[in-house]
Amino acid sequence: MMASALSLTATAQQAAPQLTETNIDEVVSAMTLQEKAQLLVGGGHQHFEGSGAMMGHQKKLVAGAAGITVAIERLGIPATVMADGPAGVHIDGQREGDPNTYYATGFPVGTCLASTWNTELVRQVGEAIGDETLEYGCDVILGPGMNLHRNPLCGRNFEYYSEDPVVTGLIGTAMVQGVQSKGVGTSPKHFAVNSQESDRTRVDERVSQRALRELYLRGFELMVREAQPWTIMSSYNIINGVYAQGNRDMLTTILRDEWGYKGIVETDWIGKREKLPTEQEVKAGNELMMPGFPAQVDDIVKAVNDGRLDIKDVDRNVRRMLEYIVKTPRFKGYKFSNKPDLKAHAAITRQSAAEGMVLLKNAPFTKPNAPQAVPVLPMKELKTVALFGVNSYDFFSGGLGSGCVNVPYVVDMVQGLKNVGVGTTPLLTEIYQNYVKYARAKLKADKNPAMWFLDQGQPKLDEIEISERCVQHEVGEADAAIITIGRQAGEGMDRQIEGEFNLSDIERDMIFRVSDQFHASGKPVIVIINSGSVMETASWRDRADAILVAWQPGMEGGNSVADVLTGKANPSGHLTMTWPIAATDHPSTKNFPTGYDMYTYTSMESWGMSIPFVDYVNHEEDIYVGYRYFDTFQKPVAYPFGYGLSYTTFEFSKPKAVVNGDYVALEITVKNTGALSGKEVAQVYVSAPKGSIEKPVHELKAFAKTRELKPGESQTLRMEVPVRLLASFDEAGSQWVADAGIYTFSIGANSRDLRCTATAKLPAYTEQVHNVMAPQHELKRRPIAHFAG
Ligand code: BGC
Numbered sequence: 001m002m003a004s005a006l007s008l009t010a011t012a013q014q015a016a017p018q019l020t021e022t023n024i025d026e027v028v029s030a031m032t033l034q035e036k037a038q039l040l041v042g043g044g045h046q047h048f049e050g051s052g053a054m055m056g057h058q059k060k061l062v063a064g065a066a067g068i069t070v071a072i073e074r075l076g077i078p079a080t081v082m083a084d085g086p087a088g089v090h091i092d093g094q095r096e097g098d099p100n101t102y103y104a105t106g107f108p109v110g111t112c113l114a115s116t117w118n119t120e121l122v123r124q125v126g127e128a129i130g131d132e133t134l135e136y137g138c139d140v141i142l143g144p145g146m147n148l149h150r151n152p153l154c155g156r157n158f159e160y161y162s163e164d165p166v167v168t169g170l171i172g173t174a175m176v177q178g179v180q181s182k183g184v185g186t187s188p189k190h191f192a193v194n195s196q197e198s199d200r201t202r203v204d205e206r207v208s209q210r211a212l213r214e215l216y217l218r219g220f221e222l223m224v225r226e227a228q229p230w231t232i233m234s235s236y237n238i239i240n241g242v243y244a245q246g247n248r249d250m251l252t253t254i255l256r257d258e259w260g261y262k263g264i265v266e267t268d269w270i271g272k273r274e275k276l277p278t279e280q281e282v283k284a285g286n287e288l289m290m291p292g293f294p295a296q297v298d299d300i301v302k303a304v305n306d307g308r309l310d311i312k313d314v315d316r317n318v319r320r321m322l323e324y325i326v327k328t329p330r331f332k333g334y335k336f337s338n339k340p341d342l343k344a345h346a347a348i349t350r351q352s353a354a355e356g357m358v359l360l361k362n363a364p365f366t367k368p369n370a371p372q373a374v375p376v377l378p379m380k381e382l383k384t385v386a387l388f389g390v391n392s393y394d395f396f397s398g399g400l401g402s403g404c405v406n407v408p409y410v411v412d413m414v415q416g417l418k419n420v421g422v423g424t425t426p427l428l429t430e431i432y433q434n435y436v437k438y439a440r441a442k443l444k445a446d447k448n449p450a451m452w453f454l455d456q457g458q459p460k461l462d463e464i465e466i467s468e469r470c471v472q473h474e475v476g477e478a479d480a481a482i483i484t485i486g487r488q489a490g491e492g493m494d495r496q497i498e499g500e501f502n503l504s505d506i507e508r509d510m511i512f513r514v515s516d517q518f519h520a521s522g523k524p525v526i527v528i529i530n531s532g533s534v535m536e537t538a539s540w541r542d543r544a545d546a547i548l549v550a551w552q553p554g555m556e557g558g559n560s561v562a563d564v565l566t567g568k569a570n571p572s573g574h575l576t577m578t579w580p581i582a583a584t585d586h587p588s589t590k591n592f593p594t595g596y597d598m599y600t601y602t603s604m605e606s607w608g609m610s611i612p613f614v615d616y617v618n619h620e621e622d623i624y625v626g627y628r629y630f631d632t633f634q635k636p637v638a639y640p641f642g643y644g645l646s647y648t649t650f651e652f653s654k655p656k657a658v659v660n661g662d663y664v665a666l667e668i669t670v671k672n673t674g675a676l677s678g679k680e681v682a683q684v685y686v687s688a689p690k691g692s693i694e695k696p697v698h699e700l701k702a703f704a705k706t707r708e709l710k711p712g713e714s715q716t717l718r719m720e721v722p723v724r725l726l727a728s729f730d731e732a733g734s735q736w737v738a739d740a741g742i743y744t745f746s747i748g749a750n751s752r753d754l755r756c757t758a759t760a761k762l763p764a765y766t767e768q769v770h771n772v773m774a775p776q777h778e779l780k781r782r783p784i785a786h787f788a789g
Pocket of ligand 1: 066084085142189268269402491
């Protein structure tokens with residue numbers, strides 16, 4: 001009896017089909033409902049072992065990876081591994097009882113990469129990230145971050161590319177293509193409208209269909225159509241009353257039916273949701289629930305058995321999961337090395353970071369004994385500098401939270417300058433270095449268990465006060481002062497205006513004291529901004545002779561800054577977001593919650609205290625985000641969208657615009673008219689004829705970057721602007737509309753420095769889409785005159 005039961009099981013085992021690329025339907029038919037439900041739910045939280053969230057039978061495959069999909073061994077379905085990005089592979093650098101290290105390269109954060117405006121370079125960075133994903137045994141990297149910078153206070157802006165959807169879409173496309181060329185997947189995130197961290201899992205983002213289509217979805221659309229990521233991550237938040245993760249209109253009607261998406265959708269990392277039934281997520285076309293909790297498996301099984309969920313919906317999602325799995329290195333049995341070429345990737349990060357840095361100011365400066373004033377940078381003859389600011393010595397590679405990378409090292413400013421032969425004043429260096437050691441140790445000792453994010457990146461250490469006497473001493477020793485102003489931000493925390501967007505009093509005093517005394521001695525002051533996103537500059541910028549936005553440029557940061565300061569790299573980065581004079585200048589600030597801190601409130605909740613709740617946010621500003629607002633209503637800004645200086649100068653020829661079927665072909669020649677080699681970006685801003693829909697004064701529709709041009713050298717850049725990209729969204733007709741008439745293509749070096757124009761006459765264009773995702777509430781959209789006034 002016993003023997004025959006065993007042989008029966010053995011026969012069933014043998015008869016079970018083993019997954020191949022061509023037998024997916026057969027495998028789906030062979031799966032039990034329980035197995036199907038398991039495949040749609042991840043294998044538990046991988047970051048927090050012991051949190052009780054791990055599915056019992058699943059092994060931890062790569063330490064520190066964010067999640068796994070479950071294995072169903074009976075059918076030859078392997079588990080697959082998903083590790084965080086986007087600035088590199090987020091896994092543990094060390095493993096218990098293992099002498100090897102698993103550090104990954106910290107690449108430049110999203111804002112820095114986008115500021116290169118160099119899709120080819122971003123693709124190369126993507127290839128390097130893809131290679132590390134593969135060689136560290138992961139199948140998917142959770143990135144790129146593609147939310148828009150609706151407001152400068154969003155804590156995760158550093159992970160995102162821009163306030164503009166075309167920059168976001170084209171840079172995102174290059175990144176996805178680069179990573180996926182290595183045979184691993186990406187998960188562009190967070191789909192969609194995850195433009196704030198405050199109460200991100202519960203907030204209802206109330207936004208017009210037009211702003212959704214033209215801004216918040218458009219970057220994803222451009223990327224999906226061109227690059228077909230293997231996965232997309234649906235965001236925690238609600239959009240117009242419906243959770244993104246259970247939003248069939250967004251995840252199926254728009255994403256698949258309209259854009260032709262073929263991959264899977266996975267949720268952002270949240271458990272069983274209180275107010276969103278699991279079956280609604282399945283029906284919506286959310287294939288994978290991450291990180292995955294056993295209760296969600298039960299939910300799916302129950303919902304099918306009770307008739308609340310059609311098995312056809314389950315099967316469709318399971319099929320898509322299997323289509324994803326057969327592409328993965330794990331399925332293909334790839335033997336990963338755990339030894340990516342970190343040296344080669346360090347060179348890529350050093351160069352790409354230097355190209356993303358943005359020179360905001362480079363004023364003429366009369367050096368001692370020099371006949372005339374010349375721009376202070378590059379400083380080829382620099383010997384010794386006085387380095388002020390804690391972040392000169394604790395340089396930020398990247399931001400906080402899931403987007404951080406466990407890096408083998410970070411090159412700080414002392415090391416970076418030393419590597420190009422520039423010394424730093426010994427006493428000041430020693431004081432700061434000792435302080436940094438002390439402050440790091442103190443931070444560790446004071447660690448509050450609720451503040452797990454302190455292990456997730458480099459938190460900001462308090463700035464130290466710099467006295468007049470200290471500066472006096474340093475002036476005598478140094479040829480120049482460099483002040484690094486650092487800003488840190490990350491997951492779960494939006495930024496505050498005071499002390500974060502704005503300077504703190506200590507920082508202001510430091511800049512003023514240093515500039516007073518160095519200038520009095522005829523020595524220049526350079527400010528390095530080591531921040532993933534925008535900060536206030538207008539109140540202090542005249543104190544600095546040069547200002548370089550270094551962003552959070554990855555682990556080679558100090559080297560990249562030194563390359564730019566000394567002229568080894570000629571800066572060619574341009575801002576991908578407006579730098580306003582005050583944070584409140586953005587119309588969205590009025591509707592941007594501040595003062596919410598997930599970590600404090602998480603502890604408050606666990607102590608039984610009630611927590612504040614940002615229940616909804618009205619996007620009253622509608623499409624007037626970033627330069628669309630500032631340029632249309634001619635508001636002053638500190639630095640406009642697209643801004644960035646070079647050590648050389650460029651001239652743009654008269655462009656040509658030719659209509660060629662469904663796109664406009666543009667051609668422009670860029671000439672280096674200065675004395676140093678360099679690269680330039682041609683930014684194409686289009687103004688539409690006056691027609692049926694009110695539009696911003698101009699919108700970026702294409703860009704291209706030259707190769708490194710020698711003095712006197714030129715290059716002709718060719719760009720194609722699809723006509724459908726010129727259309728605006730007409731809510732009344734649920735259609736994209738471009739009016740017939742003359743379109744002006746202005747090409748310039750930033751949104752307020754348009755150098756030349758071409759025009760093209762276009763017939764009317766319309767494209768009907770679905771009437772979905774409409775707001776359910778009045779958005780209190782203000783009359784335009786309000787903003788303009
Ligand atoms: C973040 C995602 C991240 C995921 C996994 C979430 O909290 O929002 O960006 O990929 O965690 O770590």
